[in-house]
Amino acid sequence: MVAPAIPELTEDVIHESIDARTDSLISLRELGPPDLVHLLKQSVRTPAKQIGVYHHITGVDASSSASLAAFINTLTNREHGPSAQNKVVEGLYCCYNAFSRLDMRVHVTIPGSVESYCVDERGDRRKATDELWLETYLCSVIRAYSYADDGSGETIRKIMGVRRFNPVTNTETEHRFLNAAEQLFFRGWQLGSDSVVQVPNNVSNHLTAGLLSYFETTGRYASGINLFEKLRTQNIEVSSLLAKLLFMGNEEVKGVRVLHEALKELPMDYVMLDTQAEFLLKKAQTADSPELKDECLRMALACADRSTVAAPSEFGTWARLAQVYVAMEDWENALTILNSCPMFTYQDKDTPQMPEPREIHLPTLPETRLDEIDSEPESRYSEQVDPNLLNLRAATYKGTFKQAYCILTEMARKIGWDQLLRIRSTVFVMEDEYRTEKQETTGQSGPTNRTASTDGLRGTPDPTTNGDQTDEEDGAVAGEAKSAEGDAAAVNGDAEAEVEAGGPTSVEKPSHTIDPGEVKSDAENGNQSDEHLSKLNNKRLCERWLDSLFMVLYEDLRVYTIWRTQMAQYKAQAMQYRKSPEEWEILGALAERLQHTDEALEAYRSCLALRFSPKALTSILRHYERSKSTRDTVAAVIRLVTWQYRWYSEFSPELLHVIRSLIEDEGAVKVRSIIQATSLPQNVVDLTHHYAALCATFRSSGTDG
Incomplete structure (x- = not known):
């Protein structure tokens, strides 16, 4: 599989990107920014002329200094050749360790030596130990999932020039990842949590969110259940995570039993109570009879109400209770409870704070060439948008x-x-x-x-x-x-x-x-x-x-x-209603917010008729999934995978999950045949075959063997 192209941002002053990263360490509050790769290039004809270039990256194996040094060498090899005008003489890889709040760095001199060290918040150097590398590796995997795009391109557009790789590509790397997670699990609260969680704890933090995302994406539920079973023997709170995983894997009876037994020991654990309420609410929404629906909602109400008592300062418990009242059509209580929700200031992901680059080079691989996608950037910036739509x-x-x-x-x-x-x-x-x-x-x-x-x-x-x-x-x-x-x-x-x-x-x-x-x-x-x-x-x-x-x-x-x-x-009046693609995209998002699905699809389709839009296509893809339209789903995924790869991302958990779900429903042979049968160029089709091959590597349900 060909690697994504390498974007290059050229520094105005050599090493200014490294200095900016060092200065920003003290202000980091979450998992940290994507990794930084800095290369020092020297002109072949005039060795005294040097330039500094950099780009960001996620998903690279950061388990040791040797693995990062090897990765830097792969970048230097691309510069060599008879037509090369510059050669790489130095490389620096920076990877943030959110556990110890250190920036782990590997400096490679070509030809020459490899030096590894870490930098603290004050900018002082410290020695890199094996324990610090273990923490760094786990952070890098979680960060790869946290900074991955859902297919819509919203995450990709936030930071310029980020290459995104899949951090876990086979069962061997999965074993290393889960082993690291097991060793550091009860320190996960140090990584912080999603913005809707006020106080991170053992089961509500970025580490547990990353683990659940990994298991849901790959379908490796057996590995997750094994991990959480072992951790549950050390702390009964882990039962809530085990139950969530059992529910994902359609083992609902076991999940309910796990929660029931755990709540006997911890009757006021708000995460377990909320997990119960969420499960019962979903059951009520899919209930076959009004009696069953009412019974599920009655039990969900008791669990949700108790969870607000157990954690009165958490938003999630109150929001769940409001959702239950909405499902019960008790509008006054729903509004009253919504009014009682504690609201928190949103804390966005850490992003790189870099000086303005002198030059920006965003290359395109031939393998990602597709006319409808290539025309997207040019048309996007020439569109007129109604100010009223921009101000929503x-x-x-x-x-x-x-x-x-x-x-x-x-x-x-x-x-x-x-x-x-x-x-x-x-x-x-x-x-x-x-x-x-x-x-x-x-x-x-x-x-x-x-x-x-x-x-x-x-x-x-x-x-x-x-x-x-x-x-x-x-x-x-x-x-x-x-x-x-x-x-x-x-x-x-x-x-x-x-x-x-x-x-x-x-x-x-x-x-x-x-x-x-x-x-x-x-x-x-x-x-x-x-x-x-x-x-x-x-x-x-x-x-x-x-x-x-x-x-x-x-x-x-x-x-x-x-x-x-x-x-x-x-x-x-039999007249055509005209809007620019950007306006159609905004109207689609508006209808989606207001939960008018058909109108949202209409707007998004109007947008796609004028130009390619990953946001519009991602929303339509969700509709195809719900309606079990296999061929339309595959066609949408191929285009989204290609667009992602065009912007240096070979890994999107959501798109991998869509492919895996298709293979589970239809079988790998049929899905591969549908992918191959499209009229798109073979180089584009191969990118999606790569996702299907990952499912085979993980032996997902529906794959051969």
């Missing part, structure tokens, strides 16, 4: 806010926007009613010791403790709400113009809930009475972030309604 704030949501927004959009899809607003006004104290009640009671009663937050709004968490927000964060969220309102007002203005022209129907703009800070201020100033409070006795204060989410959802719905009505008008 929901598209930027990540972490806890993205998940909370997803729950809110699910409610809107099921009951409609108007009904959601009515429930909102039933659950929360609205600004207009608060002011009305306040005016009616002014002067009727003197100050009392009772306050809105402790009496009239019983059960409402203190707004400063719910989500553990500081005053500064409160101000930021309030600013977001005002910004969202402003953006929505702008969209509203455009919509009104459309209506005048016979355009879309209106979407009711949500009124504001009362600011918790104002209620608190009024209470402190003695401006409330018992009569006033009694009328709002069963209502709660809405968190500022949730109020902002309603405004953002209104903004999305408004733009969506305009689009769909305009489409209907053009269709009625």
Whole structure:
């Protein structure tokens, strides 16, 4: 299998990329950035002329200095030949060890020696030991999965010039990986965790997430079950991971039994309770009868409710409880619980902080040549996009806010926007009613010791403790709400113009809930009475972030309604509705956020009819998977694999998982035949054959032998 091409970023000052990486070590908080490969090149004709080039990389074997030195040698060999104008005289490989917070480095002089050392956060050199290399190797594998692209190209576009390799290509490397994971498993919390987990622990961290991703991608469930069985003897908490793996491998009875036995010993382990709730919720969604669905939801509610008691500061437990209430169609409780979710600031992955390169060289391998893909970059940057589509704030949501927004959009899809607003006004104290009640009671009663937050709004968490927000964060969220309102007002203005022209129907703009800070201020100033409070006795204060989410959802719905009505008008008049590919891509993402699947597919197909878009094709691929359309799935995967390889990524866990699932359902022989039967060039087809060969190497279900 041919290796991806090598991108090159040329330094303005030699070694400036290495210095920048050293300076950034103190600010790293997660798994660290991708590995850095730096080469010093010397002109063949004028040896005094040297340049520094670099690129980033993931998935290289970082188990020892020898393996990294060997990799650098493979890069230098590419420069040799009769037509070479430069030769590599030095190479440096940098790989971050997130356990010990050290940057492991291997310096190769050509010809000459190999030196390995590590650099700490202060920039001081330290000796590289075998224990440090073990940590570094495990970090490199987890980072390869963490920084892998899902096929959509979103990850690839974040960092320029990253080569991505598969860190585990056979059973031998799998054994080394799992052995390292077993030795360092109970230090995994040191690596941090996903942004929706407040406090990393033994079973919720980047290491466990990487392990689960690996087992799901490759289908090597037996190896994972064996690993977690051994680790469970040391700590019963690992039962939650074992159960998740058993559920993935369709051994549900064993998984339920594992959780049942473990919860006898740790009845308040929130991860196990949440795992139970998630399992029961999925069972309810696929239940054959209403009675079975109700029973599953009843049990899921008990587990989810108990998990919020066990971990009140974790977002995931509250979000799961809200999802259960949504499935039960208990809208008021769903909104109340969503309001109680503790929200965290999103912490993105560590990315390289590099100075502006003097030159950028992004070569293309002949093996990745495909006309529809090659034309994508040129057309992409010449497209005009409606500013209203660019300003949709929901598209930027990540972490806890993205998940909370997803729950809110699910409610809107099921009951409609108007009904959601009515429930909102039933659950929360609205600004207009608060002011009305306040005016009616002014002067009727003197100050009392009772306050809105402790009496009239019983059960409402203190707004400063719910989500553990500081005053500064409160101000930021309030600013977001005002910004969202402003953006929505702008969209509203455009919509009104459309209506005048016979355009879309209106979407009711949500009124504001009362600011918790104002209620608190009024209470402190003695401006409330018992009569006033009694009328709002069963209502709660809405968190500022949730109020902002309603405004953002209104903004999305408004733009969506305009689009769909305009489409209907053009269709009625037998006219073509024109948008640029970028606009179609944004509209597809908008419909997808609002959970309108058919409309999203329509927009994405319109985008692909104009130019290639990995994001659009990835979303359509998910539809093909759900509908079991094997040939369409294969055709989409071939194009996505080629696009990934075009941008130096030979490894995407999601695309490998799609191929593996196809082979399990249809058999390896049939899938290979479908791949080969496409009318695409053989060099492109071979790239996808490589993924199928990986499944055979791991002896996945459906492969020969």
